[in-house]
Amino acid sequence: MRFKKSLNNNIALAEDAEGCEVIVIGTGVGFKKVKGQPIEQSQIQKTFRIGSNDKYQRVEQFLSDIPLQVIDITDQIIEEGKGIIEKQLNDSILLTLADHIHFALDRFKKGVDVQNPLHWDIRHLYPAEYRAGELAVKRINEAFVVTLPSGEASSIALHFVNSQYDSGGMNQTIRITQMINDILGIMTDHFGRDLNQESTDFSRFITHLRYFIVRQMNREVLSFKDQQFLYDVLSERYPVSFQCALKIKEAMEQQRGFAITPDEMVYLMIHIERVTSRTDAG
Template sequence: MKLLKKINNNFALALDSRGEQIIVEGKGIGFQKMPRELNDLSLITRTYYDTKEQDVSLINTVSEDILNVSADICQYAEMKIGDKLNPNLRFILADHLDFAIERMQKNLQIKMPIYYDIRLLYPKEMEIAEYAVWQIKRKLGIELPESELTGIALNIINSELVSETVGENKDELIEQIAAFIEKSFSMKIDRKAFSYSRFVSHMEYLLRRAKEGQQVSDENLQLYKTVKSEIPEINRCVDGIAVLLKEQGYPLNEEEKLYLMLHVNRLCDREGL
């Protein structure tokens, strides 16, 4: 195996014996001189195939503790579901958990009205979510609220499914949303960053919700009013995006606008606004 480039102290880019670029993990692996041949493979604790440039960005964004908990959860998920999970689930889930912890610390809890539907239709995925919450409490000392179970389960479910197109203009519409955000805040979004990749995933989910016309819950309606008063500049941007989406046949209710506000705000935070 050839080590190519340090990502951080415990992660590096490498080439396997077949010449495929991978991410490798190992205690202190980033301290190795690079590029170089690595003959002692016992130094590698985990390898990650089919990774993207955005995954490298995420490794340097979330804490190593969250990455490790996410890896444990993914191993448990593979044991329960099999090998049909997205190989990048560890990084996708780590990003979700990082955001869930951030929301909890800010006392921003979104009630998911589909909780009982998910528990009924996807018992294995909900069991994995319960395991995830338990592991986070045990290893990080953070007790996530029950409302986060649905979000974690949805990440597992989505990793099993082939991504469905919302419509023929989906990609163009999401690009218009990104351009609107850039114009609103005089900023440039890095389209290669993991934060943007996750933003795109959240926008695809939002467009599906808007098409399906899911109902707003009373708990989220009150939270929506609170958040829009706390981040008025994000609220103004989201109001503009809502007009754009309505014109394209995706009307947003208050709950969807809350969801959009949280993720626009997070994207701006990640871009250093």
């Protein structure tokens, strides 16, 4: 890693071994260095890169647009968010989230209030990420002496969700969230009651649905041994969950163009049965 430009004592623009621009963060990493000087690995605590789906093509373009104070608070928000979510995040979150915060502050100054139509869904589907979003809004309000609308918590939460997966950027994460909500709506209608969204089984089911949807969108085929045998056994053992899975299959194939195999149906049945039969699981 070679030094290119100091942003402050603890943040610098650098170049990695492949010649790509990166932002490096670490105590003293930007202090009294000259261009081209190697940066000791022991000084680097975090590295952030431009992702293939990011709107900025070069780090220097990002740095020229986003104030350093926004970058500083974004780094703090990411660190606190990691402690809440307890999951690995993609390096590019610094750039995408800082960009979002920058424009959220700009909208506030102009008196523009943009409502997030998925606010309620995000709050319930991604509770840990939403808590990280709430804390982020608090930190932003304190740092910039503003009062961002509460809906910003759900928008920031989506950045934490998107950063956990190699999905297709924020637009795809929004589409996936909408589809998950559609599937839960089918289940609520089928069973005639709300699901226990506080249970561990529900959290696992949401994770399964996300990967299930991504596989469908990428045309990836899930396959395992004895799937037809398991499909036959489970459809007889869990007839109500089987009928619910059939409704999901029909809706997703008609509305989204999915092609849901018996292998996927096996996993759907198992998760549906768990999340609806153990309503008090925690």
